[in-house]
Amino acid sequence: MDTPERSKIGGTPLSKFEDSPVFNFINSLSPIQPVKSVDSIHTEQSYLQPVSSIFTSPHANLQRESRFLIRNSLSEFSKDESSSDNVNESNLCTGVQNAVSLSRCTVIAQENCSVICSLNEATVDPPDECSILPSNLPQSEQHDSGSPDHNTAPWYDIKMDVTLDIDRAPVELVHFVQNGLDKRKSLLASESEFLENYPLEQNKDEAVGCDWVNLISDNADVPLIFDSNNESEVCRGPIEELGDSSKPAQDLDNSQKTQPDESFGPCVQNAAQDPPVNHSAENGKEDETAHTLQILSGTCQNQVLLSNGTSDQIQSGHKVESQQQRGIRRRCLVFDMAGISKKNLQSNSNQHSSSSLLSNEKMASDDKCSTPGTSQAPCVLPGIGLHLNTLATTSKERPVTQEMLASGKELISMPCPVGPFGPTTSGWKGKSLAVEKDVSPTENEVQNLQIMHNDASQAPALGNGEELNQVSPKKKRRKSEHGGESEACKRCNCKKSKCLKLYCECFAAGVYCSEPCSCQGCFNKPIHEETVLATRKQIESRNPLAFAPKVIRTSETGQEMGEDANKTPASARHKRGCNCKKSSCLKKYCECYQGGVGCSISCRCEGCKNAFGRKEGIVLIGAEEIEQGEHETDHCEREKDKPDDDGQQHATVQIDENHSSEGLLSVTPLQTCRPSVKLSFCSSAKPPRSSTLPVGFSPWLYTSQHFQKSEILPQHKLEKHVNTALEDDTPDVLRCDAPPSNGVKTTSPNRKRVSPPHNGIGLLPSRKGGRKVILKSIPSFPSLTGDASEDYP
DNA sequence: GAGTTTGAAACT
DNA sequence: CAGTTTCAAACTC
Structure with missing residues (x-):
């Protein structure tokens, strides 16, 4: 100085x-x-x-x-x-x-x-x-x-x-x-x-x-x-x-x-x-x-x-x-990324060499910029995590933004709210760097990652968006109180957790607590970065997916994001599924509902009336549906477990799906991103296709360990386990990327739910054989597998 | 704003 | 792995 x-x-x-x-x-x-x-x-x-x-x-x-x-x-x-x-x-x-x-x-x-x-x-x-x-x-x-x-x-x-x-x-x-x-x-x-x-x-x-x-x-x-x-x-x-x-x-x-x-x-x-x-x-x-x-x-x-x-x-x-x-x-710098990614997605879908160039460029730049960690990792990773949080919070704004998304204003709106954490600490950086290396393999992968970020960021918002809108006025009031930002931003009110547990929304979202938060004894601040990271690691050690977006979306491709994003929302689903007993999945107590996604097989909810879709599916005859059959099988089992109103559900589900597609799900683009990324990694073996993506990624997730360790795959695995039956394809992909050896923890948080008897395993081959028969019930949401299946002829 | 309800997260 | 407790959001009044 x-x-x-x-x-x-x-x-x-x-x-x-x-x-x-x-x-x-x-x-x-x-x-x-x-x-x-x-x-x-x-x-x-x-x-x-x-x-x-x-x-x-x-x-x-x-x-x-x-x-x-x-x-x-x-x-x-x-x-x-x-x-x-x-x-x-x-x-x-x-x-x-x-x-x-x-x-x-x-x-x-x-x-x-x-x-x-x-x-x-x-x-x-x-x-x-x-x-x-x-x-x-x-x-x-x-x-x-x-x-x-x-x-x-x-x-x-x-x-x-x-x-x-x-x-x-x-x-x-x-x-x-x-x-x-x-x-x-x-x-x-x-x-x-x-x-x-x-x-x-x-x-x-x-x-x-x-x-x-x-x-x-x-x-x-x-x-x-x-x-x-x-x-x-x-x-x-x-x-x-x-x-x-x-x-x-x-x-x-x-x-x-x-x-x-x-x-x-x-x-x-x-x-x-x-x-x-x-x-x-x-x-x-x-x-x-x-x-x-x-x-x-x-x-x-x-x-x-x-x-x-x-x-x-x-x-x-x-x-x-x-x-x-x-x-x-304030926080959500990532949104910009997301916005960008969207566009990238669009470009990808629409195009053309240009997109490839961009991706390539990005990669090249990354390579060039040995600077590194700084450059690339952050870029790619950051978007993801933040988005998740932001998505949820920002979703409200989304309705406005959807058009904006296309126009690019999204970017603007996106940045506002939730800010995420980037990989703040050096430690994060290091990780991020490592990730870069891992990721670097292919430009496409990079693109995918970015896309994922974008998608992830957006997706959550979308999913939540409507919900948020639906959210009680009180919330809005509260948020409004804080200011325009606040709405988008997460804020917590933790008193005992010190904002170092997943109870804390901010922490769970990978975001530092900020002014709007009314938490007490908060350690989720940059000042306590080390503590935050350490705690995070702990939590991740227990549950690698803990910071992963709760809502996973099957993204077929960037296309959805760009054009069809609004329509495809159905693909989103909750990572673990909910366990609602009294709320009928009609209140925000339900994470599925909160995430703007329908309940899935993985849910253990009782009396599910999720407006976004139920476990039960509609009979689908399309090729996709056939593929979905895999899911369906699960569904069927699921349905057995939880017989809801099938007939009504069908109608409701469809409506809901449309709904979601237009309003909520459209948000989920983020989800798509992720899968793409993972896929991209695997891509060498298999062509990229839709996979399940977590809607909201916490910035931390990507930035942090997952990428570095190439744990990303593990997450997929985890997710797979969670969704076991549903996602056959993704698992394969994941497998490619992350061999079992990597297997972070098979013990996913979901394990309780996941373990499922439903498919037991998600054996793809076997299932496919039986798909046709099963088709009756299809998950309201397009199963992740379904998308994947599309990719695979 | 306080209190209740709810379900996830954490713990045993 | 199941059951219980803790926690904070969501919700109600």
Whole structure:
């Protein structure tokens, strides 16, 4: 924090470098602050460190993760376009890979740097070549006038314009950027030379370079380009101020200092609850900057989406959202991911190479960004967990959002509420990283993961959405009391559990308790991260699925998500099933009902009247149904156990299903995601297909151990066990991925229920033979297996 | 807002 | 694995 420290890099006084002709030359060339800015950035780390505490909060992590995802998605593009730039930059920082080792803070700083880079690009004389961009860019520059204040408002305007042209102009934009990059390259080259002379500084630069690389990669994408413009503007504010003001180095540093905070802006907000980070310093600027940062982050996400092809809608909406979100985002950074994932899903379903590219890009970026853990794991993982919680909570909002989902506004709404924890702790990170490695195997897998995240996040919401709406007004009141956010966010009222047990909704959702919570003696806070993690591990050791989303959805593919998502909801079901005796599964006491899913075979409920569907199924004759026969068999058994009103149920079930499909289930997209992921892993052996996905994933789940250990599969197994009869296919898939050896615990929490006599085993083959006969009763919900079966001819 | 009901989670 | 207790949400008044 102290200026003196900043002034020196690696013990060498900055002044030395500043005095160097190279430095001057660079400064003269680049409108933006050159090396110095780098130093400042570097120094930012020190500033950031205090902020790092923010990251400890899962929320913050999530955001960051989302960013990384974006990066990843963009990265490939960046490779092509920015690669050249990267080379130069790489020269500056040869240790980019090492950058991974950088603290989270550094990562953030890098992001900031990246912004700067983009600015440089933008600021560079736009090539005349780009007819389209120039119009847009110049505007942005005008806005750039520099004050952070300008950043926000003007920025929107610019962005909007840009977005309009996006579809047409991407290529041109790219050229433009490239041109800018070329100039920049020359600068960099000079810098690199200089650096050679000044090794110490070079180190610093390395860090910066890493950022640059990331930035470049991000910016590289066409969508990024737009963003880059925006970003540039956003960033410019501070930067230009620095440059224009020609403030002393310290001032510059200070101004940049704010940047880190800004970059964290969202995080900070998220963290706001938790930890008072050291933001106090420059609140005014931070607010603005935070704004811009969020916007940037949002833009990045948008960019990803754009890449998918939904650019227009998403961007416009997203931009607006970004600002709106500012206040809102506290926890659920993941939502953005989810939103993205949805789009990815759509793109996947609809498409085309683009999606693949994205996935590839993401993967590549991940690979590139050895930075790692940071980048990828978080990206992928985070979304999942959070969503679960958020889903449930956010579901209310969903009705509104569904359209939004398509448009991309979802993203906005999503982020608001529940915030999740990201893998906050280093431990989590490590895990996440490990996961990355495991996951990395295939790009597709990655996509799937992301999708899952998205789906998961969404799914819960959907499932709950209607229910939530249905929820007693009191709840709404309570939530409303807390504020708009609160509705989406989970909040607990724990008194004895210290919020370290699954009793606590927040904890169960993998989210830290926040302001809205009225818990007592809460340990579920970033401050007690270690405790939380330890407790989590304990619980997971007992029940690996404890933090898994309770509602599992069979996702056939991303398609459901995108188009049919609304219709397919039926596929969702509760992981373990309920055990209701008095509520008739018509109240939120029932987890199935609460999750917006119908009861399934796994349920032990008595007098089930679940409006979303009952165990009993309808007679289905379709091929799918035949496949479902497997489920049915279970159902039949189930029915035997619980004879409800079959006839009525049929009608009700169908209606309900439609219902769910439209309203609730549509939410469940999340569920689909998960399975896809798992499948993806297995995919090598088998083509991806629908599988059972937990609707709401707690951020923790994915982020944490499951991925790392590749335990994910185990979960499936567990789920399988739970759902035993129902999910034949998924088990197979799971099997592929997770050999029994992995078998985390066969003792799933469900075990009680699961053990089922129903099928006893879920022997697929045998069943299939008998399917046709059994068809009578079909679970109201499309069994997970059914979906899977579809995939398998 | 307090009290009751409910069912999951945790414990034995 | 079953039964019991604990817990906090959901619900009612």
